[in-house]
Amino acid sequence: MNCRSEVLEVSVEGRQIEEAMLAVLHTILLHRSTGKFHYKKEGTYSIGTVGTQDVDCDFIDFTYVRVSSEELDRALRKAVGEFKDALRNSGGDGMGQISLEFYQKKKSRWPFSDECIPWEVWTVRVNVVSLANEQERQICREKVGEKLCEKVINIVEVMNRHEYLPKMPTQSEVDNVFDTGLKDVQPYLYKISYQITDSLGTSVTTTMRRLIKDTLAL
Amino acid sequence: MDTDLSSQDRKDLDKFIKFFALKTVQVIVQARLGEKICTRSSSSPTGSDWFNLAIKDIPEVTHEAKKALAGQLPAVGRSMCVEISLKTSEGDSMELEIWCLEMNEKCDKEIKVSYTVYNRLSLLLKSLLAITRVTPAYRLSRKQGHEYVILYRIYFGEVQLSGLGEGFQTVRVGTVGTPVGTITLSCAYRINLAFMSTRQFERTPPIMGIIIDHFVDRPYPSSSPMHPCNYRTTAEDNAAVYPSVEDSQEVCTTSFSTSPPSQLSSSRLSYQPAALGVGSADMGYPVVFAGGLNAAHPHQLIVPGKEGGVPLVPSQPPHAAQADQERMAMCTPLDGAHYSAATPSSSEDTETVSNSSEAKSGSPHDILETIFVRKVGAFVNKPINQVTMANLDIPFAMFSPKNIELEDNDPMVNPPDSPETESPLLGSLHSEGSSGNSTGNTHDDFVMVDFKPAFSKDDILPMDLGTFYREFQNPPQLSSLSIDIGAQSMAEDLDSLPEKLAVHEKNVKEFDAFVETLQ
Numbered sequence: 001m002n003c004r005s006e007v008l009e010v011s012v013e014g015r016q017i018e019e020a021m022l023a024v025l026h027t028i029l030l031h032r033s034t035g036k037f038h039y040k041k042e043g044t045y046s047i048g049t050v051g052t053q054d055v056d057c058d059f060i061d062f063t064y065v066r067v068s069s070e071e072l073d074r075a076l077r078k079a080v081g082e083f084k085d086a087l088r089n090s091g092g093d094g095m096g097q098i099s100l101e102f103y104q105k106k107k108s109r110w111p112f113s114d115e116c117i118p119w120e121v122w123t124v125r126v127n128v129v130s131l132a133n134e135q136e137r138q139i140c141r142e143k144v145g146e147k148l149c150e151k152v153i154n155i156v157e158v159m160n161r162h163e164y165l166p167k168m169p170t171q172s173e174v175d176n177v178f179d180t181g182l183k184d185v186q187p188y189l190y191k192i193s194y195q196i197t198d199s200l201g202t203s204v205t206t207t208m209r210r211l212i213k214d215t216l217a218l
Numbered sequence: 219m220d221t222d223l224s225s226q227d228r229k230d231l232d233k234f235i236k237f238f239a240l241k242t243v244q245v246i247v248q249a250r251l252g253e254k255i256c257t258r259s260s261s262s263p264t265g266s267d268w269f270n271l272a273i274k275d276i277p278e279v280t281h282e283a284k285k286a287l288a289g290q291l292p293a294v295g296r297s298m299c300v301e302i303s304l305k306t307s308e309g310d311s312m313e314l315e316i317w318c319l320e321m322n323e324k325c326d327k328e329i330k331v332s333y334t335v336y337n338r339l340s341l342l343l344k345s346l347l348a349i350t351r352v353t354p355a356y357r358l359s360r361k362q363g364h365e366y367v368i369l370y371r372i373y374f375g376e377v378q379l380s381g382l383g384e385g386f387q388t389v390r391v392g393t394v395g396t397p398v399g400t401i402t403l404s405c406a407y408r409i410n411l412a413f414m415s416t417r418q419f420e421r422t423p424p425i426m427g428i429i430i431d432h433f434v435d436r437p438y439p440s441s442s443p444m445h446p447c448n449y450r451t452t453a454e455d456n457a458a459v460y461p462s463v464e465d466s467q468e469v470c471t472t473s474f475s476t477s478p479p480s481q482l483s484s485s486r487l488s489y490q491p492a493a494l495g496v497g498s499a500d501m502g503y504p505v506v507f508a509g510g511l512n513a514a515h516p517h518q519l520i521v522p523g524k525e526g527g528v529p530l531v532p533s534q535p536p537h538a539a540q541a542d543q544e545r546m547a548m549c550t551p552l553d554g555a556h557y558s559a560a561t562p563s564s565s566e567d568t569e570t571v572s573n574s575s576e577a578k579s580g581s582p583h584d585i586l587e588t589i590f591v592r593k594v595g596a597f598v599n600k601p602i603n604q605v606t607m608a609n610l611d612i613p614f615a616m617f618s619p620k621n622i623e624l625e626d627n628d629p630m631v632n633p634p635d636s637p638e639t640e641s642p643l644l645g646s647l648h649s650e651g652s653s654g655n656s657t658g659n660t661h662d663d664f665v666m667v668d669f670k671p672a673f674s675k676d677d678i679l680p681m682d683l684g685t686f687y688r689e690f691q692n693p694p695q696l697s698s699l700s701i702d703i704g705a706q707s708m709a710e711d712l713d714s715l716p717e718k719l720a721v722h723e724k725n726v727k728e729f730d731a732f733v734e735t736l737q
């Protein structure tokens with residue numbers, strides 16, 4: 001089984017980085033989250049309800065929908081915040097990419113640690129531009145808003161191809177497929193990492209920060 | 219054709235498609251209401267949330283959708299369409315989008331109904347939630363109000379795209395294959411907003427709180443009326459007019475299995491009254507003091523009013539408690555959210571001056587009170603000849619240079635027994651002391667009294683603390699900063715530059731030695 005890889009590119013102004021990233025990541029996770037599973041006897045399970053909410057962006061003319069889960073939002077904001085800081089600190093002409101990887105865990109025998117097998121990776125390449133005046137900023141607001149609309153349409157198109165998704169797990173296997181640590185929703189196991197490149201295109205700081213959401217971390 | 223599909227599966231599939239259609243309509247119409255939608259996640263399944271998504275049911279919308287479907291389901295050649303259009307206050311209207319739920323003949327016999335189809339329909343609804351925020355009509359609908367409104371119409375049958383103008387674009391939300399056909403959800407939206415540019419609608423933000431609740435009957439071929447995407451929020455009205463969605467016949471799938479399918483648990487679909495709030499929860503902030511000199515009325519305390527500078531009675535809003543009244547466009551409170559209840563006894567508090575009429579009304583719910591934020595001292599009441607500085611932010615602003623000339627009129631609270639105070643002080647004690655009388659404050663003035671700091675004596679130092687303070691608060695300007703001298707010295711500097719350079723060149727060796735010591 002090959003890992004599916006999708007790449008999206010956006011050009012944003014510095015203060016739009018966070019909102020643009022959150023919009024894209026939340027849209028992806030909206031599609032990759034279910035309600036909490038409640039297993040019953042005989043191998044049946046029921047699924048909780050996922051709520052949604054609209055989020056207006058302050059620096060972009062755009063509204064996106066995210067799952068109503070404060071924990072998930074916090075986790076994403078933390079990752080995006082770190083990415084933004086790294087981008088900002090890297091220098092004027094910031095380029096970087098943030099990756100959202102969905103994976104499955106495969107238990108290995110001791111002393112080997114569990115394997116993480118990705119099945120879908122979304123990469124968002126960000127190019128940070130600096131603008132000279134307020135008029136340009138206003139145009140940028142609208143343009144980035146339109147671009148994000150296109151990105152959402154792209155994401156939805158990929159999601160609706162109904163390609164490989166992990167099989168629904170039994171109770172004992174659920175933690176290998178889903179992140180069961182959140183109290184109100186259950187996204188597929190995911191991790192977020194990012195890379196910053198300088199203007200020459202070389203990887204100056206390969207900052208791989210793994211945000212591992214699974215309960216076990218051997 | 220149905221031999222491969224068990225009757226139970228067939229029944230389930232029909233139910234899924236029916237409720238999918240109803241939920242699709244709800245999502246689309248709710249996305250065009252002009253408000254942000256927010257629903258909560260729930261970890262325990264209630265059994266009433268179809269497709270495991272919290273999508274509220276607006277009864278009127280469900281009613282319309284059921285009426286349009288008339289017991290049928292989307293099939294080949296019979297699509298369910300939701301038309302979104304815009305209508306201006308002058309009566310012009312324009313179709314913006316057509317959302318189509320279609321079925322084609324391409325069947326997927328292998329797919330599992332109760333599990334895969336259900337989950338894919340759930341995914342499609344999530345995609346619909348995302349896409350409805352992305353088409354151009356969304357931004358228009360968020361700005362609807364008194365200039366235009368957004369209407370919806372549901373019809374069943376052939377898709378009619380002619381009203382969208384030329385060059386309309388299509389976006390496909392997604393497809394789900396089922397054993398009886400493939401469900402496709404797409405949106406065709408207008409690009410050419412020819413006679414109405416979007417800018418026209420973005421000009422004036424709509425007044426919040428206005429609920430447009432009119433029904434427009436349009437002579438459409440399929441004769442289904444347009445409905446506004448706003449609606450009255452009172453749940454009682456809705457419940458009275460339309461039957462609730464509750465229907466004991468309908469259950470939604472709540473149980474899945476990782477093993478061969480087991481019995482579905484049954485539950486009632488319950489209707490949750492839509493609680494779409496109107497507008498934001500901002501309180502109408504009080505009109506505030508626009509600080510500054512009021513040269514026209516030097517004797518007046520600058521009482522805040524709507525126009526600023528003139529004591530006015532702000533009109534009481536009819537429903538002061540309602541959060542969505544017209545926003546006061548005045549500047550924000552200087553000291554943050556700083557307002558007090560309009561109780562008559564507020565005159566004791568020297569920091570606020572409430573307007574007379576409000577004091578009289580004494581309504582505890584009166585939010586739009588005029589507030590004056592400045593501590594002027596308890597006993598100031600004397601009219602003055604000098605214009606006073608009323609800049610509130612700077613402490614001791616009263617002592618800025620302009621007022622220095624009138625040493626006798628320094629505005630500082632004087633100890634009551636100072637010989638320089640005059641009877642107005644006692645008079646002011648009088649008026650301030652009377653409670654409930656805030657009417658007298660419309661002409662509050664300052665009394666300038668001598669600056670007599672406590673515990674300072676005149677005979678020890680040639681100047682007292684007050685004079686010292688005043689003098690050193692206004693030091694003379696640096697000569698280099700004064701313009702005339704500056705200009706001259708600049709010219710002189712430029713002239714003397716060559717000489718200075720010559721001198722420095724002579725001392726080059728010294729400089730080099732110095733630099734080496736640094737390394």
